[in-house]
Amino acid sequence: MPGTVLLLAASPVGRGRLVDAASVLPVLAAVPPGVLSGTDTANVVELADPLEPQAVLTRLRAAAAAPGPLTLFVTGQLQLDRRQRLPHLALARTTPSTVRYTGLPWHWLREEFRLRPPGSTTLLLDLHADAETWEWLRSRPLDCGRNAAVHGRIAPPPPSRRTVAVPAYMKAVATILRSGWRPPLARLHEQALARVGVEGYADLVLAPGGGVAGVPGGAAPGPPYLPVGPRPQSPGGPVDADGPDGRRQDGGSDPHAAISAAVRSGRHPDADALAARHEQAAVRAYGTGSEEALHWSEVRADLAMLAGDPERSCRTWLGVAAARLAAGQAADAPAVEAAVDRAHHQWGQVRDAVAARELGAPLADLRSRVPGRREGALDHVRRQLRQLQTRV
Structure with a gap:
């Protein structure tokens, strides 16, 4: 059965543009x-910088009604309307005062996919948020x-109003x-994030299930996000622990399931x-x-x-990295680099300034010892710490 693909790239014309969304369409x-x-x-x-939300909705409905798999590639920027404060995808005519009438309400996408068979809809998103929407996303997921299975990122506002970001x-x-082969979506997502590099450290990373990994609403399936590779056997014979279903877990079974x-x-x-009992x-x-x-x-x-607890996640990854270094593992060992990279990413999701400052100091110390493979990682931590110091 043939699939359906919708390529949607939208951003306002003029000074309100945060990202040159349509530049990705030729690729x-x-x-x-x-x-x-x-x-x-x-x-x-293909929809390039559409003007009217109703026209986009018509295309969305036609795509959602088509049989077979549906894949959407959405690039653009998010803005809130001033009355209901709901996220909209900004279109070509959107301004801060007209979002309610000229933007595409994000919940329209959700509603159009609601009746589609589970597993038949995939979204790949590259979104940028203005300052107001970025604050809103700190406490709410992008539903x-x-x-729908969702992969992608939401980027924070650019440092300068004159800056137009690249998707x-x-x-x-x-x-x-373009290589002609589509890897599994989780792998495609990982490869794309790796190519984004250090500029993506502050992004919200969208996860399958419609939530956000590491921020409120991060409801994602367990297996793809648990550590991969060989799993150690459960230690020391029977473990005196009850599973989440209330039944006793013995040391000969794999508790990961x-x-x-x-x-x-x-x-x-x-x-x-x-997991704590097994630890x-x-x-x-x-x-x-x-x-x-x-x-x-x-x-x-x-x-x-x-x-959805990036503070605890960051703190735990910092402890893992420190423990590996203390055990004599090299700073460029894959497990060490992975621990510091994940701590760094989770630190970027911490919204409490006090907690972020507290975690930033040991992260900067680790980054000086474990620079990782993304150029500028240590500079990014130091720059963010300087900004945190200015916040009350």
């Missing part, structure tokens, strides 16, 4: 339709509905797809409690700096991210 248009869709063939609809994430996605099930059902405290058992059996214990610390760091 996306060069990708074979089947690669864009992940199907043998696909119908592609894309339960039936770097979507251009990276398009560049990867129970943890993932708890995350998927939103029982984040239960998932963390089970304590690993410490007793193998020692604090053992791979077995550090594995469970990493699981708990990711669980904190999925629960």
